[in-house]
Amino acid sequence: MNNYIIKTEQLIKKYKSFVAVNDVSLHIRKGSIYGFLGPNGAGKSTTMKMLLGLTAPTKGSFEIDGKQFPNDRLSILKEVGSFIESPSFYANLTGRENLDIIRRILGLPQSAVEDALELVGLSEFGSRLAKKYSLGMKQRLGLAGALLGRPPILILDEPTNGLDPSGIHEIRNLIKSLPNLYDCTVLISSHMLSEIELMADDIGILNHGRLLFEGSLDSLRQNAIQSGFAADNLEDMFLTMVDKDNAGRKQRAIL
Structure with missing residues (x-):
């Protein structure tokens, strides 16, 4: 019996003639950190938006913690904290007041706001x-909003964008600690393998909407060695995988 808390089946998302996500089947283990990797425009954010019910799949299905979309959409959202693309806030409210709006909607105690601010290092701001x-x-602040109430599932779209090296290090360590601290599962996207490999248990690599690889970080290292790459240089393996897929697409377009 598998222990997948998020599972998608052949997800497809089309915008007229453009296929943003093409036949993607993900298998995310409970209590893991799953790195969702791909170049900008690969379809990562679109996939995450489908999981949150922000856009509907053109075809395919998915379930989160045994609940099916769209029938159980509200139940799913109660279990998920999310951070998608650049977070938006009320500019003339304080960071604390912005989080308090989310807290009230979720019906959480006031202490949840201070807890979230402390977690992300914003207490004094x-x-x-x-x-x-x-x-x-x-x-x-966007990450603090996702962490309000310590949900069992986190969907984070490039949460370290805009941070300096020290901030990236702090947020990376926080994310790495979450499964053990709060018994949660994290789906985190990035276009940088060097960042993902420092925190992820499993990896999915997406390019032009298609899943090129899914498996553990160790299995990716094995693939790298078998393909002639150094096990400690997965970035080259990732870039070569994407370049090879792009070359194949160009060749098929010519034919």
Whole structure:
């Protein structure tokens, strides 16, 4: 019996003639950190939006914690904290006030806001207006919103964008600690394998909407060795995999 808390079956998303996601089947284990990797425009954000019910699949299906979309959409959303693309806030409210709006909607105690601010290192800036936050601080505030109430599932779309190296290190360590601290599962996207491999248990590689690889980080290392790459240089393996897929697409287009 598998232990997948998120499972998709041949997800397809089309926008008229453009296919953003093409036949994607993901298998995300409970309690794991799943790195969703791909170049910009690969379809990562679109896939995550489908999982959150923000856009409907053209074809295919998925379930989260045994609940089926779309019938159990509201039940699914109660279990998921999310951070998709650049988070938006009320500019003339403080960071604390922005989180308090989410807290009230979720019916959480006031302490949940302070807990989330502390987790992402924004406690001393909670009273600052959101419009005065730097890009990195806005990213932290978005992550704090996703962490409100400590949901069992987190869907995070490139949460370290805009952070300086120190901030990236802090947020990476926080994300790595979450499955053990709060018994949660994390789906996190990035276009940088070097970042993902420092925190993920399993990896899915997407390019032009198609899943090129899915498996454990160790199995990716084995694939790298078998393909003549160094096990400690997965970035080259990833780039070659994407380049090979792109070349194949161009060849098929010519034919």
